[in-house]
Amino acid sequence: MTLLLGCIADDFTGATDLAALLARSGLPVSLRIGIPREKRDPNDTAAFEVIALKCRTSPVDLAVEQARQALAWLKEAGASRFFWKYCSTFDSTAEGNIGPIADMLLTETGARQTIYCPAFPENGRSVFMGHLFVGEQLLSESPMKDHPLTPMRDSNLVRLLTPQVAGDVGLANHNIVSKGLTALRARLAQLSHDGIRHVIVDAVGDDDLGTIAAASFDMPLLTGGSAIAGQLPPLYLEQGLASRAAHRRALPKVAGGAVVLSGSCSAMTRRQVANYAEQVASLRLDPIALAEGGAAAAREWLRRQSPDAPRLIYATAEPEDVRQAQERLGREKAGQVVEEALSEIARDAFDYGTRRFVVAGGETSGAITQALGVTQLSIGPEIASGVPWTFATVEGETIALALKSGNFGGETFFTDAFDRLGAT
Numbered sequence: 001m002t003l004l005l006g007c008i009a010d011d012f013t014g015a016t017d018l019a020a021l022l023a024r025s026g027l028p029v030s031l032r033i034g035i036p037r038e039k040r041d042p043n044d045t046a047a048f049e050v051i052a053l054k055c056r057t058s059p060v061d062l063a064v065e066q067a068r069q070a071l072a073w074l075k076e077a078g079a080s081r082f083f084w085k086y087c088s089t090f091d092s093t094a095e096g097n098i099g100p101i102a103d104m105l106l107t108e109t110g111a112r113q114t115i116y117c118p119a120f121p122e123n124g125r126s127v128f129m130g131h132l133f134v135g136e137q138l139l140s141e142s143p144m145k146d147h148p149l150t151p152m153r154d155s156n157l158v159r160l161l162t163p164q165v166a167g168d169v170g171l172a173n174h175n176i177v178s179k180g181l182t183a184l185r186a187r188l189a190q191l192s193h194d195g196i197r198h199v200i201v202d203a204v205g206d207d208d209l210g211t212i213a214a215a216s217f218d219m220p221l222l223t224g225g226s227a228i229a230g231q232l233p234p235l236y237l238e239q240g241l242a243s244r245a246a247h248r249r250a251l252p253k254v255a256g257g258a259v260v261l262s263g264s265c266s267a268m269t270r271r272q273v274a275n276y277a278e279q280v281a282s283l284r285l286d287p288i289a290l291a292e293g294g295a296a297a298a299r300e301w302l303r304r305q306s307p308d309a310p311r312l313i314y315a316t317a318e319p320e321d322v323r324q325a326q327e328r329l330g331r332e333k334a335g336q337v338v339e340e341a342l343s344e345i346a347r348d349a350f351d352y353g354t355r356r357f358v359v360a361g362g363e364t365s366g367a368i369t370q371a372l373g374v375t376q377l378s379i380g381p382e383i384a385s386g387v388p389w390t391f392a393t394v395e396g397e398t399i400a401l402a403l404k405s406g407n408f409g410g411e412t413f414f415t416d417a418f419d420r421l422g423a424t
Protein backbone atom coordinates (compact mmCIF):
# COMPACT_ATOMS: atom_id res chain seq x y z
CA MET A 1 0.00 0.00 0.00
CA THR A 2 1.18 3.54 -0.70
CA LEU A 3 2.56 5.37 2.27
CA LEU A 4 -0.19 7.94 2.80
CA LEU A 5 1.23 10.07 5.56
CA GLY A 6 4.66 10.50 7.12
CA CYS A 7 4.43 11.68 10.72
CA ILE A 8 6.94 13.14 13.15
CA ALA A 9 6.03 13.26 16.86
CA ASP A 10 7.91 15.34 19.43
CA ASP A 11 7.62 12.76 22.21
CA PHE A 12 6.93 9.08 22.67
CA THR A 13 3.55 9.18 24.38
CA GLY A 14 2.46 11.63 21.70
CA ALA A 15 3.64 9.18 19.05
CA THR A 16 1.63 6.28 20.48
CA ASP A 17 -1.36 8.60 20.89
CA LEU A 18 -1.12 9.55 17.21
CA ALA A 19 -0.58 5.94 16.13
CA ALA A 20 -3.64 4.84 18.13
CA LEU A 21 -5.90 7.42 16.51
CA LEU A 22 -4.68 6.56 13.01
CA ALA A 23 -5.05 2.83 13.78
CA ARG A 24 -8.73 3.29 14.69
CA SER A 25 -9.36 3.28 10.93
CA GLY A 26 -8.14 -0.32 10.67
CA LEU A 27 -5.32 0.82 8.37
CA PRO A 28 -1.84 -0.41 9.33
CA VAL A 29 0.41 1.99 11.25
CA SER A 30 4.15 1.67 11.77
CA LEU A 31 5.73 3.40 14.77
CA ARG A 32 9.48 3.80 14.86
CA ILE A 33 11.55 5.05 17.78
CA GLY A 34 14.04 7.67 16.68
CA ILE A 35 15.31 8.10 13.14
CA PRO A 36 15.53 4.62 11.64
CA ARG A 37 18.99 3.45 10.61
CA GLU A 38 17.64 1.27 7.81
CA LYS A 39 15.63 2.36 4.81
CA ARG A 40 11.98 1.34 4.74
CA ASP A 41 11.41 -2.18 3.46
CA PRO A 42 9.78 -1.77 0.01
CA ASN A 43 7.31 -4.56 0.98
CA ASP A 44 6.16 -2.70 4.09
CA THR A 45 2.39 -2.34 3.97
CA ALA A 46 1.91 0.39 6.57
CA ALA A 47 -0.27 3.26 5.37
CA PHE A 48 1.15 5.53 8.06
CA GLU A 49 4.68 5.89 9.35
CA VAL A 50 5.16 7.62 12.70
CA ILE A 51 8.66 8.57 13.83
CA ALA A 52 8.87 9.25 17.56
CA LEU A 53 11.46 11.84 18.54
CA LYS A 54 12.30 13.07 22.03
CA CYS A 55 12.70 16.71 21.09
CA ARG A 56 9.97 18.63 22.89
CA THR A 57 12.37 20.40 25.22
CA SER A 58 15.65 19.95 23.31
CA PRO A 59 17.66 22.98 22.20
CA VAL A 60 16.00 24.38 19.05
CA ASP A 61 18.87 23.64 16.64
CA LEU A 62 19.08 20.02 17.75
CA ALA A 63 15.32 19.51 17.56
CA VAL A 64 15.10 21.05 14.08
CA GLU A 65 17.99 18.91 12.86
CA GLN A 66 16.39 15.71 14.17
CA ALA A 67 13.07 16.59 12.56
CA ARG A 68 14.87 17.35 9.29
CA GLN A 69 16.45 13.89 9.32
CA ALA A 70 13.11 12.29 10.14
CA LEU A 71 11.55 14.14 7.21
CA ALA A 72 14.32 12.99 4.88
CA TRP A 73 13.71 9.36 5.92
CA LEU A 74 9.97 9.69 5.38
CA LYS A 75 10.44 11.28 1.96
CA GLU A 76 12.80 8.52 0.96
CA ALA A 77 10.19 6.03 2.19
CA GLY A 78 7.75 7.51 -0.31
CA ALA A 79 5.69 9.96 1.74
CA SER A 80 4.52 13.13 0.06
CA ARG A 81 2.19 14.36 2.84
CA PHE A 82 3.40 14.99 6.34
CA PHE A 83 2.07 15.50 9.86
CA TRP A 84 3.90 17.25 12.70
CA LYS A 85 2.49 16.00 16.02
CA TYR A 86 2.93 17.97 19.23
CA CYS A 87 1.02 18.04 22.48
CA SER A 88 -2.69 18.77 22.70
CA THR A 89 -1.73 21.27 25.39
CA PHE A 90 0.79 22.92 23.03
CA ASP A 91 3.67 22.12 25.40
CA SER A 92 6.69 24.10 24.31
CA THR A 93 9.47 26.24 25.66
CA ALA A 94 9.61 29.98 24.95
CA GLU A 95 11.80 29.31 21.89
CA GLY A 96 10.08 26.25 20.47
CA ASN A 97 10.08 23.63 19.30
CA ILE A 98 6.65 23.65 17.70
CA GLY A 99 7.23 26.73 15.51
CA PRO A 100 10.85 26.24 14.42
CA ILE A 101 10.16 22.65 13.32
CA ALA A 102 7.00 23.68 11.49
CA ASP A 103 8.93 26.45 9.72
CA MET A 104 11.60 24.00 8.61
CA LEU A 105 8.99 21.46 7.46
CA LEU A 106 7.13 24.14 5.47
CA THR A 107 10.32 25.08 3.66
CA GLU A 108 11.46 21.51 3.04
CA THR A 109 8.08 20.29 1.81
CA GLY A 110 7.48 23.37 -0.34
CA ALA A 111 4.15 23.96 1.41
CA ARG A 112 2.70 27.49 1.24
CA GLN A 113 0.74 27.27 4.45
CA THR A 114 -0.03 24.96 7.35
CA ILE A 115 -2.59 24.72 10.12
CA TYR A 116 -2.04 24.32 13.86
CA CYS A 117 -4.78 22.25 15.45
CA PRO A 118 -3.96 20.85 18.91
CA ALA A 119 -7.64 20.34 19.82
CA PHE A 120 -8.55 16.87 21.15
CA PRO A 121 -12.20 17.18 22.21
CA GLU A 122 -12.43 13.56 23.37
CA ASN A 123 -9.76 14.38 25.96
CA GLY A 124 -11.16 17.81 26.83
CA ARG A 125 -8.78 19.95 24.76
CA SER A 126 -10.50 22.61 22.68
CA VAL A 127 -9.46 25.82 20.96
CA PHE A 128 -11.82 28.79 20.87
CA MET A 129 -10.90 32.25 19.52
CA GLY A 130 -7.31 31.09 19.47
CA HIS A 131 -7.35 30.17 23.16
CA LEU A 132 -6.62 26.64 24.32
CA PHE A 133 -8.85 25.13 26.97
CA VAL A 134 -8.28 22.02 29.10
CA GLY A 135 -11.77 20.96 30.09
CA GLU A 136 -13.46 24.18 31.18
CA GLN A 137 -10.21 25.89 32.18
CA LEU A 138 -7.95 28.07 30.12
CA LEU A 139 -4.62 26.30 29.56
CA SER A 140 -2.86 28.90 31.72
CA GLU A 141 -5.25 28.25 34.61
CA SER A 142 -5.13 24.45 34.26
CA PRO A 143 -2.59 22.20 36.04
CA MET A 144 -0.39 22.67 32.94
CA LYS A 145 0.75 25.96 34.50
CA ASP A 146 2.84 23.82 36.92
CA HIS A 147 4.36 21.40 34.40
CA PRO A 148 7.93 20.52 35.50
CA LEU A 149 9.52 21.18 32.08
CA THR A 150 7.08 23.25 30.04
CA PRO A 151 4.88 25.31 32.38
CA MET A 152 2.16 26.79 30.16
CA ARG A 153 1.33 30.29 31.44
CA ASP A 154 -0.42 31.70 28.36
CA SER A 155 -3.48 30.25 26.61
CA ASN A 156 -3.39 32.39 23.50
CA LEU A 157 -1.94 30.24 20.73
CA VAL A 158 -1.34 33.13 18.34
CA ARG A 159 0.71 34.84 21.03
CA LEU A 160 2.56 31.62 21.92
CA LEU A 161 3.42 30.72 18.35
CA THR A 162 4.34 34.17 16.98
CA PRO A 163 7.82 34.41 18.56
CA GLN A 164 8.57 30.85 17.44
CA VAL A 165 8.07 31.33 13.68
CA ALA A 166 9.15 33.53 10.80
CA GLY A 167 6.23 35.71 9.67
CA ASP A 168 2.82 36.42 11.11
CA VAL A 169 0.38 33.93 12.62
CA GLY A 170 -3.24 33.98 11.48
CA LEU A 171 -6.41 32.63 13.06
CA ALA A 172 -9.37 30.84 11.53
CA ASN A 173 -11.79 31.25 14.40
CA HIS A 174 -14.80 29.19 15.39
CA ASN A 175 -17.29 31.52 13.68
CA ILE A 176 -15.68 30.55 10.39
CA VAL A 177 -15.05 26.86 11.14
CA SER A 178 -18.66 26.39 12.24
CA LYS A 179 -19.90 27.79 8.91
CA GLY A 180 -18.32 24.77 7.21
CA LEU A 181 -15.93 23.71 4.51
CA THR A 182 -16.43 26.50 1.99
CA ALA A 183 -16.09 29.28 4.57
CA LEU A 184 -12.96 27.73 6.08
CA ARG A 185 -11.36 27.15 2.68
CA ALA A 186 -12.05 30.79 1.79
CA ARG A 187 -10.49 32.01 5.04
CA LEU A 188 -7.34 29.89 4.52
CA ALA A 189 -7.06 31.13 0.92
CA GLN A 190 -7.46 34.74 2.04
CA LEU A 191 -4.76 34.32 4.70
CA SER A 192 -2.48 32.64 2.16
CA HIS A 193 -3.06 35.52 -0.26
CA ASP A 194 -2.02 37.89 2.56
CA GLY A 195 1.21 35.91 2.96
CA ILE A 196 0.19 34.15 6.21
CA ARG A 197 1.74 30.69 6.33
CA HIS A 198 0.92 29.74 9.93
CA VAL A 199 -2.76 29.46 10.83
CA ILE A 200 -4.20 28.53 14.21
CA VAL A 201 -7.59 26.87 13.70
CA ASP A 202 -10.29 26.80 16.36
CA ALA A 203 -11.95 23.45 17.09
CA VAL A 204 -14.36 22.73 19.89
CA GLY A 205 -15.89 19.42 18.84
CA ASP A 206 -15.24 16.54 16.47
CA ASP A 207 -17.49 18.12 13.81
CA ASP A 208 -15.09 21.05 13.67
CA LEU A 209 -12.19 18.65 13.24
CA GLY A 210 -14.00 17.00 10.32
CA THR A 211 -14.42 20.38 8.61
CA ILE A 212 -10.79 21.33 9.23
CA ALA A 213 -9.43 18.02 7.94
CA ALA A 214 -11.48 18.33 4.76
CA ALA A 215 -10.47 21.96 4.21
CA SER A 216 -6.75 21.35 4.74
CA PHE A 217 -6.58 17.87 3.19
CA ASP A 218 -4.51 19.02 0.21
CA MET A 219 -1.84 20.76 2.26
CA PRO A 220 1.44 18.83 2.13
CA LEU A 221 1.99 19.59 5.82
CA LEU A 222 -0.50 19.54 8.68
CA THR A 223 0.36 20.09 12.32
CA GLY A 224 -1.46 19.46 15.58
CA GLY A 225 -2.57 16.90 18.11
CA SER A 226 -3.61 13.36 17.32
CA ALA A 227 -7.32 14.13 16.94
CA ILE A 228 -7.02 16.11 13.71
CA ALA A 229 -4.80 13.37 12.26
CA GLY A 230 -7.44 10.83 13.28
CA GLN A 231 -9.83 12.54 10.84
CA LEU A 232 -7.61 11.83 7.85
CA PRO A 233 -7.90 8.03 7.37
CA PRO A 234 -11.65 8.15 6.59
CA LEU A 235 -10.87 10.75 3.92
CA TYR A 236 -8.20 8.51 2.36
CA LEU A 237 -10.65 5.60 2.40
CA GLU A 238 -13.46 7.74 0.93
CA GLN A 239 -11.18 8.88 -1.88
CA GLY A 240 -10.10 5.33 -2.67
CA LEU A 241 -6.46 6.03 -1.71
CA ALA A 242 -6.53 3.14 0.78
CA SER A 243 -8.51 0.01 1.42
CA ARG A 244 -8.97 -1.86 4.64
CA ALA A 245 -8.68 -5.35 3.20
CA ALA A 246 -7.19 -7.95 5.56
CA HIS A 247 -4.86 -5.72 7.50
CA ARG A 248 -5.71 -6.93 10.96
CA ARG A 249 -2.82 -8.81 12.53
CA ALA A 250 -3.06 -11.08 15.55
CA LEU A 251 -1.61 -9.41 18.63
CA PRO A 252 0.91 -11.24 20.76
CA LYS A 253 0.00 -12.64 24.17
CA VAL A 254 2.45 -11.31 26.71
CA ALA A 255 2.99 -13.01 30.05
CA GLY A 256 5.64 -12.04 32.63
CA GLY A 257 5.86 -9.58 35.50
CA ALA A 258 4.15 -6.19 35.41
CA VAL A 259 5.51 -2.83 36.47
CA VAL A 260 4.29 0.77 36.41
CA LEU A 261 7.03 3.41 36.14
CA SER A 262 5.91 7.00 36.50
CA GLY A 263 7.92 10.17 35.99
CA SER A 264 4.88 12.27 35.15
CA CYS A 265 3.81 14.89 37.69
CA SER A 266 0.65 15.81 35.78
CA ALA A 267 -2.56 16.18 37.75
CA MET A 268 -4.16 13.02 36.36
CA THR A 269 -1.03 10.92 36.87
CA ARG A 270 -0.91 12.06 40.50
CA ARG A 271 -4.42 10.68 41.03
CA GLN A 272 -3.60 7.47 39.16
CA VAL A 273 -0.46 6.90 41.22
CA ALA A 274 -2.33 7.53 44.48
CA ASN A 275 -4.99 5.05 43.42
CA TYR A 276 -2.56 2.32 42.36
CA ALA A 277 -0.21 2.78 45.34
CA GLU A 278 -3.06 1.57 47.55
CA GLN A 279 -3.20 -1.72 45.66
CA VAL A 280 0.38 -2.82 44.92
CA ALA A 281 3.90 -2.65 46.36
CA SER A 282 5.21 0.83 45.59
CA LEU A 283 8.32 2.96 45.91
CA ARG A 284 8.60 6.72 45.65
CA LEU A 285 11.78 8.22 44.16
CA ASP A 286 13.08 11.53 45.47
CA PRO A 287 15.16 13.48 42.91
CA ILE A 288 17.33 15.05 45.61
CA ALA A 289 18.23 11.64 47.08
CA LEU A 290 18.83 10.32 43.56
CA ALA A 291 21.19 13.22 42.77
CA GLU A 292 23.15 12.49 45.95
CA GLY A 293 23.20 8.69 46.00
CA GLY A 294 22.04 7.42 42.60
CA ALA A 295 19.42 4.74 42.05
CA ALA A 296 21.15 1.90 43.97
CA ALA A 297 18.63 1.86 46.84
CA ALA A 298 15.66 1.81 44.46
CA ARG A 299 17.23 -0.94 42.38
CA GLU A 300 17.80 -2.97 45.54
CA TRP A 301 14.14 -2.46 46.51
CA LEU A 302 13.06 -3.79 43.12
CA ARG A 303 15.41 -6.79 43.41
CA ARG A 304 13.69 -7.79 46.67
CA GLN A 305 10.16 -7.70 45.20
CA SER A 306 8.44 -10.76 43.81
CA PRO A 307 8.88 -10.53 40.02
CA ASP A 308 5.36 -11.88 39.49
CA ALA A 309 3.50 -9.27 41.56
CA PRO A 310 2.72 -5.90 39.97
CA ARG A 311 4.88 -3.03 41.27
CA LEU A 312 4.77 0.75 41.08
CA ILE A 313 7.84 2.99 41.12
CA TYR A 314 7.27 6.70 40.78
CA ALA A 315 8.82 10.13 41.08
CA THR A 316 5.40 11.67 40.64
CA ALA A 317 5.06 14.52 43.11
CA GLU A 318 2.95 17.56 43.97
CA PRO A 319 3.92 20.91 42.36
CA GLU A 320 5.41 22.21 45.64
CA ASP A 321 7.75 19.17 45.92
CA VAL A 322 8.73 19.53 42.26
CA ARG A 323 9.53 23.20 42.87
CA GLN A 324 11.75 22.32 45.83
CA ALA A 325 13.66 19.68 43.87
CA GLN A 326 14.12 22.10 40.98
CA GLU A 327 15.34 24.87 43.30
CA ARG A 328 17.97 22.52 44.70
CA LEU A 329 19.04 20.80 41.48
CA GLY A 330 17.86 22.99 38.60
CA ARG A 331 14.94 22.07 36.36
CA GLU A 332 16.93 20.08 33.84
CA LYS A 333 19.00 18.12 36.35
CA ALA A 334 15.94 17.22 38.45
CA GLY A 335 14.26 15.76 35.37
CA GLN A 336 17.41 14.04 34.22
CA VAL A 337 18.14 12.18 37.49
CA VAL A 338 14.59 10.86 37.55
CA GLU A 339 14.71 9.77 33.90
CA GLU A 340 18.05 8.05 34.43
CA ALA A 341 16.93 6.24 37.57
CA LEU A 342 13.69 5.02 35.98
CA SER A 343 15.65 3.85 32.94
CA GLU A 344 18.03 1.78 35.06
CA ILE A 345 15.08 0.37 36.99
CA ALA A 346 13.30 -0.56 33.74
CA ARG A 347 16.42 -2.43 32.55
CA ASP A 348 16.62 -4.32 35.85
CA ALA A 349 12.92 -5.11 35.72
CA PHE A 350 13.36 -6.58 32.24
CA ASP A 351 16.30 -8.67 33.47
CA TYR A 352 14.14 -9.99 36.36
CA GLY A 353 11.47 -11.15 33.89
CA THR A 354 9.12 -8.17 33.66
CA ARG A 355 7.43 -8.13 30.27
CA ARG A 356 4.49 -5.76 30.81
CA PHE A 357 5.44 -2.12 31.33
CA VAL A 358 3.20 0.87 31.85
CA VAL A 359 5.10 4.15 31.73
CA ALA A 360 3.58 7.52 32.63
CA GLY A 361 4.98 10.67 31.05
CA GLY A 362 6.30 11.52 27.59
CA GLU A 363 9.88 12.40 28.52
CA THR A 364 9.94 9.46 30.90
CA SER A 365 8.65 7.13 28.17
CA GLY A 366 11.34 8.39 25.82
CA ALA A 367 14.09 7.64 28.32
CA ILE A 368 12.77 4.19 29.27
CA THR A 369 11.99 3.04 25.74
CA GLN A 370 15.48 4.00 24.62
CA ALA A 371 17.04 2.29 27.67
CA LEU A 372 15.21 -0.91 26.77
CA GLY A 373 16.61 -0.67 23.24
CA VAL A 374 13.20 -0.56 21.58
CA THR A 375 13.32 0.59 17.95
CA GLN A 376 9.83 -0.21 16.65
CA LEU A 377 6.40 -0.66 18.20
CA SER A 378 3.29 -2.34 16.89
CA ILE A 379 0.00 -0.86 17.99
CA GLY A 380 -2.52 -2.82 20.03
CA PRO A 381 -5.84 -1.99 21.68
CA GLU A 382 -6.51 1.40 23.25
CA ILE A 383 -6.78 1.40 27.04
CA ALA A 384 -8.06 4.96 27.18
CA SER A 385 -8.39 7.63 24.49
CA GLY A 386 -4.95 8.08 22.95
CA VAL A 387 -3.20 5.40 25.02
CA PRO A 388 -2.78 2.06 23.26
CA TRP A 389 -0.94 -1.05 24.36
CA THR A 390 2.04 -1.44 22.09
CA PHE A 391 4.33 -4.41 21.51
CA ALA A 392 8.06 -4.58 20.90
CA THR A 393 10.88 -7.07 20.79
CA VAL A 394 13.72 -6.68 23.27
CA GLU A 395 16.58 -9.17 23.13
CA GLY A 396 14.34 -11.62 21.33
CA GLU A 397 11.53 -11.33 23.93
CA THR A 398 8.15 -9.75 23.26
CA ILE A 399 7.22 -7.04 25.70
CA ALA A 400 4.03 -5.01 26.07
CA LEU A 401 4.45 -1.30 26.68
CA ALA A 402 1.78 1.30 27.39
CA LEU A 403 3.14 4.84 27.18
CA LYS A 404 0.66 7.13 28.92
CA SER A 405 0.55 10.87 28.36
CA GLY A 406 0.53 12.74 31.65
CA ASN A 407 -3.08 13.81 31.68
CA PHE A 408 -4.66 10.93 29.78
CA GLY A 409 -6.72 8.08 31.22
CA GLY A 410 -9.03 7.88 34.23
CA GLU A 411 -8.14 7.42 37.87
CA THR A 412 -7.97 3.61 37.60
CA PHE A 413 -5.85 3.68 34.44
CA PHE A 414 -3.08 1.40 35.71
CA THR A 415 -5.44 -1.41 36.70
CA ASP A 416 -7.48 -0.81 33.53
CA ALA A 417 -4.30 -1.23 31.49
CA PHE A 418 -3.42 -4.67 32.85
CA ASP A 419 -7.07 -5.78 32.67
CA ARG A 420 -7.22 -4.69 29.04
CA LEU A 421 -4.06 -6.61 28.21
CA GLY A 422 -5.42 -9.70 29.88
CA ALA A 423 -8.52 -9.44 27.72
CA THR A 424 -6.70 -9.21 24.36
Ligand SMILES: Nc1ncnc2c1ncn2[C@@H]1O[C@H](COP(=O)(O)OP(=O)(O)OP(=O)(O)O)[C@@H](O)[C@H]1O
Nearest residue numbers: 148264266315317334335338361362363364405406
Ligand atom coordinates in the same frame (compact mmCIF):
# COMPACT_ATOMS: atom_id res chain seq x y z
N1 LIG B 1 9.63 14.86 41.73
C1 LIG B 1 10.10 15.46 40.62
N2 LIG B 1 10.74 16.64 40.69
C2 LIG B 1 11.22 17.23 39.57
N3 LIG B 1 11.08 16.73 38.32
C3 LIG B 1 10.46 15.55 38.22
C4 LIG B 1 9.94 14.87 39.35
N4 LIG B 1 9.36 13.73 38.94
C5 LIG B 1 9.50 13.69 37.61
N5 LIG B 1 10.17 14.78 37.17
C6 LIG B 1 10.49 15.10 35.77
O1 LIG B 1 9.38 15.78 35.19
C7 LIG B 1 9.32 15.48 33.80
C8 LIG B 1 7.90 15.02 33.50
O2 LIG B 1 7.75 14.99 32.13
P1 LIG B 1 7.02 13.80 31.38
O3 LIG B 1 6.97 14.23 29.94
O4 LIG B 1 7.66 12.51 31.67
O5 LIG B 1 5.57 13.78 32.01
P2 LIG B 1 4.26 14.54 31.50
O6 LIG B 1 4.65 15.88 30.99
O7 LIG B 1 3.27 14.47 32.59
O8 LIG B 1 3.79 13.64 30.30
P3 LIG B 1 3.25 14.09 28.83
O9 LIG B 1 4.34 14.91 28.21
O10 LIG B 1 3.09 12.76 28.18
O11 LIG B 1 1.99 14.82 29.07
C9 LIG B 1 10.36 14.42 33.53
O12 LIG B 1 11.52 14.97 32.97
C10 LIG B 1 10.64 13.86 34.92
O13 LIG B 1 11.92 13.29 35.03
Ligand SMILES: O=C(O)[C@@H](O)C(=O)CO
Nearest residue numbers: 013014017087088362405
Ligand atom coordinates in the same frame (compact mmCIF):
# COMPACT_ATOMS: atom_id res chain seq x y z
O1 LIG C 1 -1.34 15.34 22.58
C1 LIG C 1 -1.22 14.94 23.74
O2 LIG C 1 -1.75 15.48 24.71
C2 LIG C 1 -0.30 13.77 23.98
O3 LIG C 1 -0.25 12.94 22.87
C3 LIG C 1 1.08 14.25 24.27
O4 LIG C 1 1.77 14.67 23.38
C4 LIG C 1 1.53 14.22 25.66
O5 LIG C 1 2.93 14.31 25.75
